[in-house]
Amino acid sequence: MLLRVNKSFDTRVEKSSRVLEVAESFGLGLSDKRFVIYEDLEIEVNDGDILYITGQSGSGKSLLLRDVAQQLREGGKNVISIDEVPLLDVPLVDQIGSDTREALELMSQAGLNDAYVWVRKPSELSDGQRYRFRLAKVLESGANVWVADEFAAVLDRETAKIVAFNISKAARTRGATLVVATTHTDLTKYLGPTLTVEKLYGERVDLTKYEWLPA
């Protein structure tokens, strides 16, 4: 599916006296302009693709990820976003999988390998543990597009790499499309993306396609 992304904002700011002070002190022009982040960016996303969106904070990763998710949804895909996974206030092992075995399998795939954690409720977990549980729920969801903003940002880098490898493998196994965005650029080897999108300053975007041969 060929997606076209356009995104721009009005740069009009509220001219309070402090804003005017800042503008004057730092030579900031306050005339109304368009702030263009994406202009006719074309991205081809097919079933089973793995998109790795990187770029500095504020460069436009989330905007792109949300737009891609929305267009795929409009194209009839069943899209799940890790941020939207609802969690129940019961032990983890009771809210995933059709039985205990499957529950543990899903959580292990998402990098949750600790029995102590399996019997805890989401509210008793660290951010990183909760993130991995959400990933496990994504694996279980049966959706054909998996979207994760701030991907693995709350994980230490070693765990992030393992989780990236596991989720990518799970996506390939299930034929799901995976779209992740993060400032971290150290996951290419582990995700094995079919497309990397590096958002640079202004409207600049670097796209790199990879040929990936299933093992």
Ligand SMILES: Nc1ncnc2c1ncn2[C@@H]1O[C@H](COP(=O)(O)OP(=O)(O)OP(=O)(O)O)[C@@H](O)[C@H]1O
């Ligand atoms: N509603 C809005 N009005 C004006 N500018 C906006 C609006 N929403 C986002 N922006 C601008 O668009 C740019 C991209 O935002 P986006 O959230 O996609 O960044 P990001 O790369 O995901 O950053 P981060 O890694 O910090 O989450 C930012 O510079 C932000 O200021």
